[in-house]
Amino acid sequence: MIIDCHGHCSVDGSYWLSADDTVKSLDLYGIDKICCSAPITSADAPPEAVARCNDLVVGAMRKYPDRIMGYCFVNPGYAAGALEEIARCVVGEGMIGVKLYHQYAINEPVQFPIIERCIELGVPILMHAGYPAAPELREAQPRISRGDHFADIGKRYPDAIIICGHIGGGGDWERQLKGLREVPSVFLDTSGSVIDSGMIEKCVRELGADRLLFGCDMSMERGIGKIMDADLTRARRGRILSRNFLGILARRKA
Numbered sequence: 001m002i003i004d005c006h007g008h009c010s011v012d013g014s015y016w017l018s019a020d021d022t023v024k025s026l027d028l029y030g031i032d033k034i035c036c037s038a039p040i041t042s043a044d045a046p047p048e049a050v051a052r053c054n055d056l057v058v059g060a061m062r063k064y065p066d067r068i069m070g071y072c073f074v075n076p077g078y079a080a081g082a083l084e085e086i087a088r089c090v091v092g093e094g095m096i097g098v099k100l101y102h103q104y105a106i107n108e109p110v111q112f113p114i115i116e117r118c119i120e121l122g123v124p125i126l127m128h129a130g131y132p133a134a135p136e137l138r139e140a141q142p143r144i145s146r147g148d149h150f151a152d153i154g155k156r157y158p159d160a161i162i163i164c165g166h167i168g169g170g171g172d173w174e175r176q177l178k179g180l181r182e183v184p185s186v187f188l189d190t191s192g193s194v195i196d197s198g199m200i201e202k203c204v205r206e207l208g209a210d211r212l213l214f215g216c217d218m219s220m221e222r223g224i225g226k227i228m229d230a231d232l233t234r235a236r237r238g239r240i241l242s243r244n245f246l247g248i249l250a251r252r253k254a
Contacts, residue, residue, distance in 0.1 A: 001242040004034040004223065006126060006165060006191040006215030009068065011059025017218065019060035023067050029220045032242075036060060037071035037099035037126070045103055047081035050074060054085065058093050071099035071126055076110045086117055096249060097124040097161075106145040106162070107152040115153070115160050122253035124161040126189070132171040147179020154183025161187070161248055166217045167203060168192025168226070177206045184211070187248070190240065191215030193222050200230035209236035213245050 004026075008016040016038050017025075026034055038053040039045075050073060057070040072089035074082035089095045098118055104110050106127045118125050129145045132138045150164050164180060167173045169192035180186055188211060190200060203212055209232070216223030227237065 001033070001246075002031045002214065003242045003245050004031050004216050004220070005163065005213045005245050006189045006217045007034040007036040008038060008218055009034075009036040009060050010038050010053075010056030011063055012056070015053060015056055019063050019068060022060070023064050025220050026067060029224050031216075031220065031224070033067055033069060035069045035071060035096060035126075037073050039073045039099055039101040039128070040075070041101060043103060045073075045075040045077075045101070047075070047078050047085070050078075050081070050085060051088075054089050054095075057095070058089065061093070061095075070095040071097050073099040073101070074114060075103050076100070076108075076114050077103055079110070079113055082114055083117060086114070086121075090121060090123060091254065096252075097126060099126050101128045102141045102144045105143045105149045107149040107156070108143070111153070115157050115162075118161070119157065119159050120253070122161070122251045124163055124187075124248050126163045127165055129164045129176065130166065130169045130171050131173075131175050137171070147176040149179070150186050151179040151182040154186045158183075158185045160185065161251060163187045163189055163213060165189055166192035166215065168194040168196075168199060168222075169217070170194050173199065174202070177203065181206055187211050187213050187244070189213045189215035190226065191217035191219065191223055193217075193219040195222055195226050200226055200232070204232065204236060209239050210244060212240045213248075214241045
């Protein structure tokens, strides 16, 4: 089985890729299932807009229940609304976890109630992350989560299931790895359109294959290609492609 742990879609294609096109791409590249969210990528994301985005993913889940799983996107800046949305979407609609974007860094105190609720539920948090190389890109996302942020929150909440998003998202990915080494409870997904020689192999050496999760972040041909090209044993490739993520799903409590 191959599970893409990092995707984006909406039921009708009005925001991100449509559910129909998403499933066509899954079939084209031999991917069995995908975990999708519809995050708001601007600095502000009010509860009403967040709910509309999550409804688009719920619609995709209902249309393709055997292929599309959903993450509940929330903005922790609206604390009560975020917790209500988790109750509505994760508990009520069966979404498999929470998606956080760059409205706040993963280790800011505003995130703590979200993380604690996800620990109670036993569900993962997929966190947008990176260390953009260009200063202007860092200025555009001043609260983007870096490896040292994950190290901080992983030590504070070792029981949390936190996924550092898209190691191939651009920027200094090796710097990201340095922070992640300190927190064995934090997972890393392989998605992102940047493909450097030896990237996957170095991630395995630094973190171990048990902490890597296959993801594409809408770059499916690159996502599959980098795993096919990597010098991995069959057992390690199998863990990355699905077994590690299936283990995460099995930790759900409610």
